[in-house]
Amino acid sequence: MASINPVDGGIKGNHNYYVPEEFFRRDAEKGSIYLRDGQRAAKVSEDFITGLHAGLDDEVGDAANLIMYKCGYEWALQDMKRFNERIRKEYGGGKIDIWQMNTRFVFETWWWPLNVEGFGHWSLDLSFKKKNLTFVEIRNSAVAFSMKRVGKPVCHLYAGLFAGTFTFFEREERQCIEVQCYSMGNDCCKFMVGPEKQVNAAEFWRQEGASAEEIKVNF
Ligand SMILES: [Zn+2]
Incomplete structure (x- = not known):
């Protein structure tokens, strides 16, 4: 132990x-x-997550989505600082940072505690690295599982979390969009992380009705 x-x-x-x-x-x-x-x-319980989103929605309407995104983003920046400190001590002999380690190892080690905390299973597609894009799949999103099936993405907290995480790790501003959500009737949530221009393009395609796979092959 x-x-x-x-x-x-x-x-x-x-x-x-x-x-x-x-x-x-x-x-x-x-x-x-x-x-x-x-x-x-x-x-916190699912009721807390539902209440948080519903309360914000009552107060500020659609701006609630942006607030949750920003919460996720700020959380990520703080979490990655802690994570890098931990990993440098635990695996890097006090000298090697996350940037000198295997990327997949770094990200699997980062997500594992979040998995234990109840944020769901993730899988990471790093095959679009040359295009500065990362695709993330989440099963059992704590947010989507707490909310009704509303027919649009609801995991703005996760999108912000991934945007902040990859901004920190790639040392360039990154944004994230949820291109498919459990709340839309899908079996899992899918996100795309990348520069603003590509993320805006993906959002446009999603609103036009493109699936997550169709968006992916467009890049
Ligand atoms: Zn979702």
Whole structure:
């Protein structure tokens, strides 16, 4: 069993962890939950996610989508800073950063805790790297599973999260669009990450009725 020192974020024991008990540390006295690296966390229900989206929608209408996107984006920037620190210590001997490591290893290691936290399974298509595009598939999106089937993408938090993550990693501004969502009746959610121009083109095609696969082959 791994142990955690929440003061310096030092991690001892196994690299990999598979059950929530290895991942969350509870401080019953303070009523707090911490992640493996000492980051404070909160557990929320599907009702909370639904309420958050519905409440924002009531207050600001369509701008709610942008707010959720920006929340995801800012979260990603903070999370990637923590992640890089953790990975440099845990795998890089204190010297090697995520940019010097295998890209797929980096991203699988980044997503795994989010998987344990309930954000769903992901798969990553890096085969469009030369075009500065990345495609992400999410199964069991926590947002889409909480919402009704509304016939349009709802996972703006995820889109922002991927935009921020790839902006940090690729050191260039990236945006993200959800080209297919569970809320549209699909079996999973699909996202495209890339420069603004290509993301805008993908959004145009999506609104014209193109499927995720049709959008992909257009690039
Ligand atoms: Zn979705």
